[in-house]
Amino acid sequence: MRLLLTSATSGLGRTVAALLGPDHDLVLTDLTTHTGGSTNVTACDLGDDDSTDRLVDGIDAIVHIGYGGHFASASELLDVHTRCTYNLLTAARSAGVGRFVNLSTLRLLDDYPEYLTVTENWRSTPGVEPVILSAHLTEYVCREFGREGGIKIANLRLGFPLVEGDTAAAAGSGDSAALASDDLSAAISAALTADLGANAQSTDAPHPVSFRTIHVQSPIPGGRFLLKGAASILGLWEGQGVA
């Protein structure tokens, strides 16, 4: 599968590239300001011009860093996460790109106390800090494209912090919402091909389900967030975690 990865020179971008690189034909891209000296990264400012159209040409799926990318001012963050995401999705839908995986964050639900059984059916509670607000707005843009169809969008809310290694490493971190890099890799790989209509309320509808939010943290004992979506949509970690 030919994948396009955005914000590829950011910390999370580099981690995701390393995870997906061995199994996919990976096209790395980032904004012009972040690609100086990088010979393997395609510079693109994700404008509403031909450069974004060329970027998505021949791409099967896009993995988009919707949270945890580069540090920037509030204005820059809001611009990248709204306008650039909109431009990228517009170009991708027109080009027939089949799937878009947005990497968001479970920090959008951080207000809820740990004793609550928080699933994808709980409303997110973003604050006004630019980083978290931008993640929320990226989801908003994705949701509206998903509502209209034409491209399938998996919105993965990632646990925190990201821990290198396997599930045991996440369990050993002491953080109840931790996500191991091995589990992140498994979740993204599954999201690239999963039936987003699996176990949806509208499964029997004639139109395909084009947008699903899925919580992704490692399935550790005492895990903070329930993983119902990961199990039912991605086929991961059935019966694991929390208890």
Add this chain to the structure above:
Amino acid sequence: MNILILGGNGMLGPWVVDALGDRHRLRITDIGEPPATTHEWRQIDVSSLDAVVDAAEGMDAIINLSVLRPHRRIAFDVNTRGNYNMMVAAVAHGIRRVINTGPHFQLAGPGYEDWDFDLNPDMPPQPGTRLYAHTKALGQEIDRVFTTRHDIYLQTLLFYHLYDPGDIGNGPGGSGVESLGKDMMVPYSIAWPDAGEAIRCAVELPLERLPTRAETYMVFTDIPHAKFNNTKARRQLGWQPRYHLELLWNKSDPRPGA
């Protein structure tokens, strides 16, 4: 009340200024040329955070009338980031009353309008991906999030077709002539003076009478289609439309003597 108006010299701005009249001290701003006014005037770009924060100093309320429709980058700059700048300015200066405006489809997009009736302002937004609706909806969402973290009261007034009632049916080129009696109008229409008056009602509504810190109103005149519902604007704002725009939805002119 000291009121900052953003986008105050666009299409709606002069009607709002007329409605607020001498009842308040206005600081009118716009990216364009200055209006003929006795009120204070500043030329600013709402996409400039510093300019908006500076303009809000000493104000008790902000009214956002700024809008940009066709250009992709500027639409996001104005309709989305402009709202962020406005809310940061409100926080910075302790301004508790913010009035935002936009088109009805930033809330009731095609997913609603193509299907349903009795559409009301308390539905979850479904703007879709059309540029104008989408960028305004993002701005609205930014505003809403700020009200969850700060003591700011947000009133959002949604408009769509705005008419000069004197133009309707008055010869070639008069707005509405081409649709007279043909029901081609989007059933969400209002006369400019009534739109300005609705914003005055919002400005002067005591904050303690607002049920929540984020209230939205569908503001249009009384029309028989029942596609949208303006009850909340009438009841909560105490607003009454003076112009009913009958020419837009009658087969013949129903006015006495016509």
